Amino acid sequence: MSSPKAQLEKLPRSVQVLLALGAVALAAFPLVPSDSADFYLQMLSQMMILAIFAMSLDLLQGVSGLVSLGHAAYFGLAGYALAFLTPADTPISLWWALPVSALGAGLAALVIGFFVVRTHGIYFIMVTMAFAQMVFFLFFDNKELGGSDGLYVNFRPDATLFGWAGIDLENKTTFYYFTLAMLVAVYAFLRRLLFSPFGRVLAGIRVNEHRMRAVGYGTFGYKLAAFTLAGTLAGVAGFLWAAQTGFVNPDLMGFHMSAHAIMMVILGGMGNFAGAIVGAFAFEYVMHFFKDLTKHWQLLMGGFIVLVVVFAPRGLLGLSEKFQRRRGVNSDE
Amino acid sequence: MSDLLLSARSLTKRFGGLAAVNDVSVDLFRDHIHAVIGPNGAGKSTLTNLLSGDLPPTSGSITLNGTETAGHSPESISRLGLGRSYQKTNIFLPFTVWDNVRLAAQSRERHWPWNPLRWIGSAQAMAGVNQRCERAIELAGLTHRSQTVAGTTSHGEQRQLEIAMTLATEPTVLLLDEPLAGMGQAEAESMIALLQKLKKDHAMMLVEHDMDAVFSLADQLTVMVNGQVIASGTPAEVRSDPLVQAAYLGEDHA
Numbered sequence: 001m002s003s004p005k006a007q008l009e010k011l012p013r014s015v016q017v018l019l020a021l022g023a024v025a026l027a028a029f030p031l032v033p034s035d036s037a038d039f040y041l042q043m044l045s046q047m048m049i050l051a052i053f054a055m056s057l058d059l060l061q062g063v064s065g066l067v068s069l070g071h072a073a074y075f076g077l078a079g080y081a082l083a084f085l086t087p088a089d090t091p092i093s094l095w096w097a098l099p100v101s102a103l104g105a106g107l108a109a110l111v112i113g114f115f116v117v118r119t120h121g122i123y124f125i126m127v128t129m130a131f132a133q134m135v136f137f138l139f140f141d142n143k144e145l146g147g148s149d150g151l152y153v154n155f156r157p158d159a160t161l162f163g164w165a166g167i168d169l170e171n172k173t174t175f176y177y178f179t180l181a182m183l184v185a186v187y188a189f190l191r192r193l194l195f196s197p198f199g200r201v202l203a204g205i206r207v208n209e210h211r212m213r214a215v216g217y218g219t220f221g222y223k224l225a226a227f228t229l230a231g232t233l234a235g236v237a238g239f240l241w242a243a244q245t246g247f248v249n250p251d252l253m254g255f256h257m258s259a260h261a262i263m264m265v266i267l268g269g270m271g272n273f274a275g276a277i278v279g280a281f282a283f284e285y286v287m288h289f290f291k292d293l294t295k296h297w298q299l300l301m302g303g304f305i306v307l308v309v310v311f312a313p314r315g316l317l318g319l320s321e322k323f324q325r326r327r328g329v330n331s332d333e
Numbered sequence: 334m335s336d337l338l339l340s341a342r343s344l345t346k347r348f349g350g351l352a353a354v355n356d357v358s359v360d361l362f363r364d365h366i367h368a369v370i371g372p373n374g375a376g377k378s379t380l381t382n383l384l385s386g387d388l389p390p391t392s393g394s395i396t397l398n399g400t401e402t403a404g405h406s407p408e409s410i411s412r413l414g415l416g417r418s419y420q421k422t423n424i425f426l427p428f429t430v431w432d433n434v435r436l437a438a439q440s441r442e443r444h445w446p447w448n449p450l451r452w453i454g455s456a457q458a459m460a461g462v463n464q465r466c467e468r469a470i471e472l473a474g475l476t477h478r479s480q481t482v483a484g485t486t487s488h489g490e491q492r493q494l495e496i497a498m499t500l501a502t503e504p505t506v507l508l509l510d511e512p513l514a515g516m517g518q519a520e521a522e523s524m525i526a527l528l529q530k531l532k533k534d535h536a537m538m539l540v541e542h543d544m545d546a547v548f549s550l551a552d553q554l555t556v557m558v559n560g561q562v563i564a565s566g567t568p569a570e571v572r573s574d575p576l577v578q579a580a581y582l583g584e585d586h587a
Contacts, residue, residue, distance in 0.1 A: 192453045197439055198446060200456040204436050207425045214385065214423070215502050216411035216440040225446035 008272050009194060009203075014320050019274055022281075026180055030173045041176050042244070043288070048183045049240045051280035054264040055190055055273045056233035061262065062270030063194065064226045065206030066117075069125045069258050070132025071234055073112075074105040076253025078235030079242035080139065081105070083151040091155035094169065098157070102235035108135075109231020110224070117223040132258060140250040150249025153242050169243065179240055183277070186233060190273045202226055206271075267308055269315025278316050336363050338536040339415070339506045344383050344393035344403075346376075353379040354390075355560040361506055361536035366528070368539045368551035372580075376560040377540045378420055381510050384538070385417045386410040398505060411440070416504030418495040420511045420540070426484035430475055430494055431466065433483050438465040438501040465501055472530075473497035474523060489520035496527065507537045513546055525550060548572070556580070 011019075026048070030041060053075055060066040081101035086092045116127045139145045156175065159167035169175045193199045201222050204212045212219050242248045251257065260283065268279025286304055290297035312319045339361040346354040354376045361367055369377050382388040384395060386407040395403045402410050425433045439462045444451065457463070470479050473493045478486055483494060492512060499507065512528070513521050525546055531537065541547050547554070547568075554571040556564040564574045571577055 189453070195456055196452050196454055197442070197444065197456045197459065198451045200432075200436060200439065201444075201446070203428075204425060207427060208423065211423050211425065211498075212436075212440075213407045214387070214411060214417060214419075215437040215498060216408050217444075218406075218408050222446045229452075 008269055008275070008314065008317055008321060011272060011274055011317075012321055014323075015274055015317055018320070019277070022277075023180075023184065027177075030176060038172055041172050043284075045172075045176050045179045045244050046241070047281050047284045048179045049237050049244060050261075050264065050284060051277040052183055052186050052240070053234055053237035054261050054268070054276035054280040055186060056230045056237060057261045058265045058270060058273055058276040059190060059193075059202075059226060059230045059233070061265050062272070062275070063199065063206065064202040064223060066223065066227070067125050067262065068116075068128040068227075068230075069255075069262070070112075070128035070130070070135075071230070071261055072253045072255075072257035073132040073135040074109050074231035074234040075238035075241070075257065075261075076139075076248065076250070077108050077135065078102055078105040078238035079248040079252050080145070080151070081235075082157070082239050082242045083146070083153045083248045086154050086157075088154055091158040094157035094159040095161060098236070098239055101239040102232050105235025105238065106228050106232030109234075110228040113224045113227035113231070117220060117227055129255070129258070132253060133255070136250050136253050136255075139253070146249070148250060150247055150251075152247045153245075156243050156246070175244065179244070182236065182240065186236065187273055187277065190233075194273070198222070198225070203271075263305055267305065267315055269317035272317065275315050275317040282316060337361070338363055338398055339384070339538075340396045341384060342394045342396075344380065344395070345391045346379055346383055346388060347391045352560050354383060356393075357557070357560075357562055359384075359538065359555065361538055363505070363536045364533055365552045366532055366537045366539055366550050367553045367555065368541060368547045369555045369557060370541065370544075370547055371557035374559075375557040377557055378510060379560075380557070381417065381508050381538070381540060384410075384508055385415060411502060411504075414503075414505040415508065416499035416502050416506070417508040418492075418499050418510060418512060420514065422488075422491045422495060424483050424491060424494055424498065426482075428483055429480050430470065430483055430486065430490075430497075431479040433494055434470050434479075434497045434501045435462060435466045437498040438462045438469065441465070441502055465503065469497045469501035472500055473527065489516045489524075492516060492520075492524065493527075496524075500531075505535060507531065507535045508540075509537065510540045511542060512539070513541060513543045521546065 026044065029044065034040065057068065057071045060068050078101040081104045082097055085097050085100065112131045116124060116131065119127050140148050156169040159169055167174055167178065169178060201217060205219050205222060209219050238252065241252065264279040264283045265276050267283055268277065269275030287297065287301055290300040294300065337360055341359045344354055344357045345352060357380060359367065369380065371377055379388065383390045386402065386405050389404040393403060394401060397410065398414050400413055402413060425436065439456065439459065442459065442462060470476055473496050475490065475493050475497055478490055483491065496512060513524055516524060521543065528550055539550065551568055554566065554568050555562055556571060556577050558580050563580060564571050564577045
């Protein structure tokens with residue numbers, strides 16, 4: 001029997017170092033003086049938000065083996081929630097708008113998950129996509145919900161806490177650091193979850209759901225909980241996106257957004273959350289690079305994805321392991 | 334007299350016009366090994382699947398530890414104290430032996446997927462689970478392999494792992510579907526010794542093709558052909574049954 005490919009759950013030291021350096025670089029970036037600082041701050045903020053979104057999908061796709069082609073629905077719903085919650089003349093408090101928006105997305109995931117989690121394989125992919133398209137057209141076709149043009153978020157949320165106004169999210173640098181803190185927090189939470197009793201059950205379901213049931217696990221409940229949690233975290237990302245860009249439209253929950261998230265997770269490497277972060281940054285970077293190069297960037301992007309899938313089937317993080325093996329170093333055996 | 338832990342009455346499973354299991358009754362007692370034999374396609378594995386909940390019976394009843402379980406899900410039947418192993422090795426290939434068994438052991442903790450405390454604690458730090466896991470691995474004779482990735486172990490070790498996972502759920506009834514299949518002489522001998530050791534605390538149903546093992550282990554034998562029971566009794570009774578000799582034992586045991 002060939003040696004089965006375990007997912008890269010335990011990160012090799014090289015990847016740990018890479019992530020730490022990346023976090024330091026992100027933290028230090030605003031300190032570097034630059035003429036176009038605002039532009040890069042916004043771009044990096046968006047990359048970090050997409051990284052949170054990709055990690056939330058990885059909980060389903062990489063950890064539980066549930067490939068959702070409709071994950072953007074929950075991202076977009078939370079963004080719309082912020083747009084609806086924000087009054088026309090004054091900002092809304094972050095401390096209740098964020099939980100309400102994220103939990104709202106989670107509630108939608110719970111309801112939709114109740115139906116889709118019963119299906120397997122290709123049917124799961126189809127049904128998650130179908131529900132997401134329903135959500136998309138609900139907003140696309142309804143003028144009251146903003147229609148195809150979308151809605152403006154009039155103010156970024158107000159982070160005043162018990163009278164202390166130290167965090168001003170209207171400030172681009174502050175928003176950037178807030179997003180970075182959220183990225184680190186979500187990553188730390190998901191890494192703990194991966195090795196928790198709950199996370200081990202999800203991994204077991206990915207590998208062999210039949211056997212999980214035979215030893216006594218009600219797998220439906222676990223998959224539904226994972227789907228709901230993933231929807232909630234996608235909601236956190238969608239909320240930040242709406243706050244960052246100041247506007248929402250149906251594209252946020254569209255098919256392309258869902259597909260991009262899947263590609264980010266595959267690109268970086270599935271099932272360990274670090275890959276999702278790396279994949280999100282790499283995907284966005286390469287996309288911007290190609291966009292600057294030519295208006296036919298999508299063709300290049302497609303070629304790039306194909307190359308990665310062919311030559312690095314376990315994603316960019318998988319490559320790091322390959323090199324390490326070649327050097328005879330293997331920290332996690 | 335030993336106690337009756339599982340009693341199946343008139344179990345029937347039809348696939349379209351075919352009755353894969355037809356009016357079969359089985360009683361499993363503690364400290365008893367009940368072997369089910371029969372040629373390929375006799376319905377032995379289907380019977381096992383009906384008892385474990387992998388398939389719902391078309392008709393008939395199953396009582397497991399006092400609860401009616403016909404048509405229940407495999408997970409609820411497992412939690413009522415039934416453990417089964419599979420004919421085709423059915424394990425978590427990418428996980429280590431330890432993680433395979435640990436996962437099985439963890440299923441007996443109170444677990445509710447919506448409890449956030451279960452999302453952040455460490456799975457490896459559950460003392461009760463680790464104890465059960467260690468005991469099951471030791472019983473199955475895999476202690477020296479516990480940190481090996483299951484997919485890289487030998488066929489015989491994977492069969493032992495099947496048993497270890499089943500034991501980690503602390504069942505009272507064991508359904509073992511060809512535990513000796515494909516094993517070498519030495520491996521088979523240690524498996525037989527293990528089954529003998531397990532007999533005392535469990536009611537056991539053994540589906541097996543290895544006749545030497547069956548006759549040395551079984552307290553009771555049921556012979557199935559074409560979904561039906563053609564004989565049932567002690568090994569001596571079954572061995573002398575002319576119907577059985579004609580249908581099954583004929584060639585090598587006449």
